[in-house]
Amino acid sequence: MTGNSRKKGNGRGRGKQRTRFTDASFAQNIRQRLRSDDILNAGALRSTHYVFIFFAIIAAVFFLRLVFLQVIVAGEYSAQAEESRTINFEISARRGTIYDRNGEILATSVDATTIYCNPTEVTDAKWESEQIQRILEGNAEDYEKLLSKDSTSFVYVKRQADVDKAEELKSLELDGIYFISDSRREYPHGATGGQVIGVCDVDGNGISGLELQYDEILRGTPGKYSGERGVKGTPIPGGVHEDSPAIDGEDIMVSLDIRLQDTMEAALSKQVTTYDSEHGSSVVMDADTGEIYAICSYPYLDPTNLSESLIGSDNLLAVTQPIEPGSSFKSVSALTVRDADAMGVDDTIFAPRELHADEYVITDAKWRPDVIYSLRDIISKSSNVGISLATEKAGFENLYNMINTCKLSEKTGVDYPGEAQGSMPKFNEWAKITGYNISFGQGITVTPLQMTRFYGVLATGGTLVQPHFLLMKPQTGEWIQYDSEKVIDNDQAIEDVNEMLRGVVTDGTGKKANIDGFCTVGKTSTAEIAENGGYAEDRYNLAFVGFIDNSNSNLVCYVGVNDVIYEGNVAEGFKDIMTSAIEQYNIVPN
Structure with a gap:
């Protein structure tokens, strides 16, 4: 029994020891596992937190982007979308x-x-x-x-x-x-x-x-x-x-008359071709009203075929290009002489073959001996020496004042783009040679339209008008009014100048301008071309300007051909244009 008791006791003892060992190990294992689970759980919690934060950031970005698109730039994006499908x-x-x-x-x-x-x-x-x-x-x-x-x-x-x-x-x-x-x-x-x-x-x-x-x-x-x-x-x-x-x-x-315009362009083309030139200008203006009936400069512009139009054809040189007028300006000097009563039409003056001034020598266009000329002779024969001496006798300051009175150095005010202004030295800069030169149209520049307007003063008995194109506005019925001004009161002086200009056509250099049955008056010009501080050799600007005096019309006509290599006379162009005007407007002598 005793043995059995030890056996049992020993057996329980061994079993108890195993139980304590196992329980301790198990507890330790559990504690280790708990600590391990805590770590894992903590790690898992941290990982979940990171994922949450990541997705939260993405959601925030999308939200902010949505706000940006829907609120901040919605209008701009809408406009861009609309623009992509909009036609303007x-x-x-x-x-x-x-x-x-x-x-x-x-x-x-x-x-x-x-x-x-x-x-x-x-x-x-x-x-x-x-x-x-x-x-x-x-x-x-x-x-x-x-x-x-x-x-x-x-x-x-x-x-x-x-x-x-x-x-x-x-x-x-x-x-x-x-x-x-x-x-x-x-x-x-x-x-x-x-x-x-x-x-x-x-x-x-x-x-x-x-x-x-x-x-x-x-x-x-x-x-x-x-x-x-x-x-x-x-x-x-x-x-x-x-x-x-x-x-x-x-x-x-x-104010244009397209029929007269056609006649003018044909006449000017003929003169340009005759003198083998490339440029020319012509004007017809009513001196009573300033209405421009026809005006052109060669070459012409065809607005229906611009590709075939020559370079410069869009430039109306009659308005935009001032040139030295040459002998046509002698009418201004003759009016100065008569207005100052320095010489009568038939008063005479000694005109030497050569006139010396300030180391310069003035001669007439063609050689001649010393002569005695009347004022009438000076104009009809277009003597440079004669008009220089006659103007000097009247006083160069009077010539200067006449130029200003007739506004030859000012723009006309024509309603056309790019009008040029003539030029003239101030009087305190004039030397004797300056006065001589200007008296026959050198050393001063005017446009063809300015020269036309001056002859209009002669045609109307002293009235200066404003050249223009616009007449009225049909929808409103508004007629446009323009100013005119009486600038010359000396009727006798104007009458005498016109008489002398009549002699130019009947007996002088302008015979080709004569129209049977009419009192044509005017002046030719063969102007030298200023170049490099002097004048070109054997190159000229030809012109004729005049009107039909003592008639029921005061149309003034200018015809000019530029840069001609020999002297000539374009008065025939005037005759062609004015003959057509006579027929078209039933012009008759008074």
């Missing part, structure tokens, strides 16, 4: 018509169609270009380049195309090709008067001539078109943002 036009206003004094249309606007393209909608640029070229002409390759542009949704294919051709093209329903109503400027008389009338650019703005001078009246106010288009270019219903119609411009009536 400026609709040209119908430009006012220009009429001549008889109601003939000189310039007018006609219906046209502007054709444009959205290259992003074009499916076959080469084929469509060939169809466009077939109808509109031009170069198919150029059209293809336009239709192939990928950097824009808008290009002009043809501006201001003919309506009929545009309709034919429209019937093909080409992808990406669109049409809008427009207008185009047309000039029914082509090159006749084109230089004076001027031209417009493709946007309908005047860029030369009367088109430029009266652009604000003629052009009106352009309209605006802005509309949205869908993917295929079709208008979005209700998508038009602005559609303001154009306001048409006003019409004007000008």
Whole structure:
């Protein structure tokens, strides 16, 4: 029993020890596992926290981006989106018509169609270009380049195309090709008067001539078109943002007579060709009113074919280019002499073959011996020496004052772009040679229009007018008023000068200007050309200016041909123009 007790006891003892060992190990293991789980749990918690933070940051970024897009730049992005599908036009206003004094249309606007393209909608640029070229002409390759542009949704294919051709093209329903109503400027008389009338650019703005001078009246106010288009270019219903119609411009009536203009241009061309020149000018002005009936400078401008017009043809030299007038200026000196009563018409003066002054020598155009000349002889024979001495006798200061009185060194104020001003030295700078030279038209410059206006003073008995083109505005019925001024009160002096100028035509250098049955008066000119501080050899500017005295008309006519290589006489051009005027306006002697 005792043994059994030990056995049992020993067995329990061993078992108890194992239990304590196992329990201790287990507890330790549990503690280790708990510590390990705490670490893992802590790590897991930290990882979850990081993920949460990461996604929170992403959500915040998206939220802020959404706020930025929806609130801050929403308007800008909306505008960009709208712009990408919006087409904008400026609709040209119908430009006012220009009429001549008889109601003939000189310039007018006609219906046209502007054709444009959205290259992003074009499916076959080469084929469509060939169809466009077939109808509109031009170069198919150029059209293809336009239709192939990928950097824009808008290009002009043809501006201001003919309506009929545009309709034919429209019937093909080409992808990406669109049409809008427009207008185009047309000039029914082509090159006749084109230089004076001027031209417009493709946007309908005047860029030369009367088109430029009266652009604000003629052009009106352009309209605006802005509309949205869908993917295929079709208008979005209700998508038009602005559609303001154009306001048409006003019409004007000008003083030109297109029939006389045509006669003048033909006569001037004939003189230019005769003297193998490249330039010339002509003017016809009513000395009573200042209305310019015709005016031109060679070469002429054809506004219907600008590519074939010569360089400089848009420049109306009769207004824009001052030149030394030469002997036609002797009428100013003769008026000075008579107004000062320094010499009568038949009073005489010794005129040597050569006149010496300030180390210079003055002679007449052709050699002659020493002679005795009357004032009448001086003018009819166009003597440089004679007019120099006669003017000196009247006093050079009186000549200076006469030039200023007749405003020969001032702009005329004509309503035309780019008028030039003549030039003359101040009187305190005059030497004796200056007075001599100016007395026969050297050392002073004037434009053909200024010279024409002076002869108008002689034609009207002393009244100076303002040359002009604009007569009235037909829509309002407004007639434009212009100033005139009586500048010479000495009627006898003017009558004497006109008598002497009549002698130039009957017995002197202007015989080719004579018109049977009429009292033609005027003066020729063969002016040397100033060049490099001196005068060119054997090159001249030829001119004749005059009018029909003692008649029911005071039209003054100037004809000039520039840079001629030999001396000549263009008085025949005056005769051609004024003969036509006599017939056209029923001019009769008083």
